[in-house]
Amino acid sequence: MDRTDLVRVIASGQDGLITRAQALRAGFSRHDIDHLVTVGRWRPLARAVYLVRSRSIESPARQCRVRAAVLSLGPQAHAVFGTAAELHGIAGLPRSDEIHVALPGRAAKRARVSDPAIVLHQLEHPPGKVVQVNGIAATVPRLTVAEIILRERRYAAVSVLDSALNRGLIRTECLEVIAALIRGRRGAIAARGYLAEADGRAQSPLETRTRLRCVDGRVPPDALQLEVRDDDGYLLGVGDLGWRGPQVIAEADGRDVHGTVEAASPTAAPRIAWSTPAGPSCVSPGKTPSAPTTSPGRSARHSSPPVLVDHEVDGSVDHQKARQPHDQHHWWWGQ
Structure with missing residues (x-):
């Protein structure tokens, strides 16, 4: 194997990187390395560390x-x-x-x-x-x-x-x-x-932040990842946070944003979708919860839920707990 192929093999296991010491051991001279850097074939990313595929990569990954x-x-x-x-x-x-x-x-x-x-x-x-x-x-x-x-x-x-x-x-x-x-x-x-x-049931930093805000507002949830089933045992959904007594569940950020950069950011504002026996609703800053938009038992997640800022979370929990059912649907709340 010649020196160029050897460097490529080493770099392939290092995100395309080669150190100066590794290049020297592969048979390159100091002059060879400096020349490759000068003509732009190798790009320095740190002291004595080079990206050997510099022309094909505009911005190296994190x-x-x-x-x-x-x-x-x-x-x-x-x-x-x-x-x-x-x-x-x-x-x-x-x-x-x-x-x-x-x-x-x-x-x-x-x-x-x-x-x-x-x-x-x-x-x-x-x-x-x-x-x-x-x-x-x-x-x-x-x-x-x-x-x-x-x-x-x-x-x-x-x-x-x-x-x-x-x-x-x-x-x-x-x-x-x-x-x-x-x-x-x-x-x-x-x-x-x-x-x-600490509670490992939280599936994102936004869920953790929302839970802590509820605790600070003296309305701590008594369950996380709470399963909700109908009389036949059919799983209707899983709420990130739950209050079994008043039968309130909250989805802190929704499935559609769990994997995004925003969901991983502890500074992002919680998006809250509520669901109660009275039906699901969303809360926007400065507004009271909306009227039910689907029948009880349907998903309370929304593709673009409104943003609820920190200081409004605990008050909105109290509001949802006070809502009364509009019909006689029965839900079974998981333990």
Whole structure:
């Protein structure tokens, strides 16, 4: 295999990236590498890291840039904090261009970082606390979550915990381990409260945010992912939040937006679709709930539900709880 093919093979497993050291080992000279960069065939993405398919890629993907940052800082470098969460698929944090990378003591002091997007942290993590995620070194999910909740405020911290639990990256019993990991550290008192509020049944950060807003408004839901069935046991739907007593369910963001960037953003305003025995309705800012638009038992999800801002959520829950049924349909509310 000639040197060009060897570089292509290496780069194919690294999002199209090659380090200067890897290219030298493949048989390229320093002059060869500099020439390829000068003529635009290789594009520098980080210190001594190049994108070898630069002409076919206008804007490298986020994972490619994260990998470049980690590769540029040597074999001990690994992603931490929000960048590690991003690699693991843990949602709940605001989008950021920053790439958080850690190096142990002396290595961090010697490192030279020219990219303003790379945030270098001097942290010691034993080998067992670092794993490969798509070939990129990152802290394990449990440690990632523990370090994030010490730094973030309540809504973002609980959203991260819920997301990690929902994806099965940590288990409920891991919460006690996380509490032990953060003991005595700055921010630990608040973080222990976040651990107590975590619930892996939340399927998106917007669901978590809506639940917390209801708790703050003293109308906490008594069920999450509540199944609603008719007298024959037919599943009518599943509500993100439920209040069994008054028979109220709420869909925090709808199936159509669960997978979008907006759904993953903790700063996005909740979209609320309500359903009660009186029928489903939607709530818009500053307005009372609309009259039922479908018969009871039909889906309360809407393709473009109105936006309900934070300070209106709890009041709207109270309004929905006060609605009276318009007919005699019976629903069976799951346990």
